[in-house]
Amino acid sequence: MLLEIEDLKVYYRSKKGTVKAVDGVSLRIDRGEMVGIVGESGCGKSTLAYSIIRLVQGEVRGKILFDGVNLLELSEEKMRRIRGKEIGMVFQDPMTSLDPLEKIGDQIVETITEHENVDEETAMRRVRELLLKVGLPEDRVESYPHQLSGGQRQRVMIALAIALNPKLLIADEPTTALDVIVQERIMDILEGIKREGKSVILITHDLALASERCDRIAVMYAGWLVEMGKTSEIVKDPLHPYTKGLMDSIPDLWMKKEVKPMPGNPPDLTDPPKGCRFHPRCPLADDVCRREEPPTVNLGDRIVRCWRWANASEG
């Protein structure tokens, strides 16, 4: 077990009230697996990701055990030493995530020397190796960010994220800003990193992408984790009505399946619906769903948070 999140709650204070962006999420991530976190926009995926490295503005409660240490209890300096060194992060927008005034090489070198006592020369040699690894020519060390394409910049971001060999890589929509072919390349690199025994959290709103690449998938809805399990099982047999809705809304190239876009929109997180947060959009909702919050049900290596399964597992 590399990462264990227990009953995580992240609340933002805003003018409209408290935004319950993540509300009671528990999940575990093993070494060497790629886990996809999927869900519609605004359901709290990024908030979950940033709270792991403690870079959210909101108030965080719960437990985040990384290698057995609760990150939420560390001092700021100890946390800094974990960021980048133990946990790497790749961002959604590679165009704005690099310092426009520093050369690519210098940015990577700085990341290395902030954590390790190496001389510039050794660091520079490692930078060149890193660039090759993410598929960039070595001479890119001399480039400035604006001289690179979006795909190249995302490769640089990955090089930065893995520069110190972190055990966990969190990628927040790493391919959303890129075209499909580049997207595949970037995903190949992430998969390569996973095969080296690292854990990867892939955050995406694209269930198709997650189901192609991830070992396990966690589905989030309105700050809740509604379903989690092996990718193959989730794809074959989605348990939660929301997961099913997501699957139905994916166009399929091969099977002439009917595409049914899900009706409705995710709720306002300052004032989520009573009972199950999904009930206003759920085709199967009944009285209990409207009244009471469903429990999280463990079904072997699968979790689902839905009254249908709570009742089924009891009776």
Add this chain to the structure above:
Amino acid sequence: MGSLKEYIIMRALLVIPTVFILLTLVFFILRILPGDPIVAMLGQKVPPEVLEKLRAELGLNKPIWEQYIDYLSHVIRGDLGRSMIWGRRPVIEEIMDRFPATLELTIFSFAISVFLGITTGSIAAFRRGSKIDTGMRLYSIIAYTLFIPWFGMLLQMLFGVYLDLLPIGGRIDPGLEPPHITGLYVLDSILTMHWRSLESALAHLILPSLTLGIVLSGAYTRLVRNNLIEVLNQDFIRAYRARGVRNRKIAFHAMKNAFIPIITLMGLQFAILLAGAVLTETTFSWPGIGTFLLERIQYRDYTSVQGVIVFYALFVAMISLIVDVIYALLDPRVRY
């Protein structure tokens, strides 16, 4: 680099119409004002024949448009003409005699304003929303709205009269002038190792440059604060944090990003700096171009006033051009 060269040439060419318009305005406004150099110098009681004779010597008896064409044709050839009063020295000599004093004051005021602006602005940005931030913003507004002669006199009263620490006027104690090399007393006294001159020159510089520097710093405080806050909210700053880069280093990167656009403002501020220098110089009897300009406006010394305007305009244009080139050299996005 080709485009940078073209840009410089374009900018240089644009200076010509600017100077031309300015000069034309000043030329006619001066002549609309009542009085002329002869009357201003000799008073009303001079016999009319003498007056006429002296006017003819200065060419003031010719129709205005003829005087204008005449003057322009000289300026185009780089000749600013001669002063119309007292000894009729060439205008360019009069300017060059006083320019070092103005330049010295300007450099010190500029340094003070940039230093204060960057310090207060950065503190405000890093502590945004706090009481310190409010304090710095208040400082910026007050500094910006201070009236130079009033503020200058306040400092004179406080440090010159009440505390009796610093001289309240002039550039240096009489007799201590260092040998002339550049005309900048501070630099000249260092170069020739006249330490007492240096001490005196610096003491005389403190109040005027502080006056001008503080007033000008208000704009920088605001700008540095707003720019820095904007940069601090950018994705790449969060990316630095996510990589565990220390806050000190992140602050450095943020400031670098925030300051580069401010450099262009410095070029623009320079014109304001020179205008402020005129007020500061008269407040502190600083023997620079500003004092000269006001004196010569009073005496209706047309050629001297026109000469100063042309000189100022060219100087401002040159500085803003240099600033733009520096900007282009510092920002890789412009450089490549």
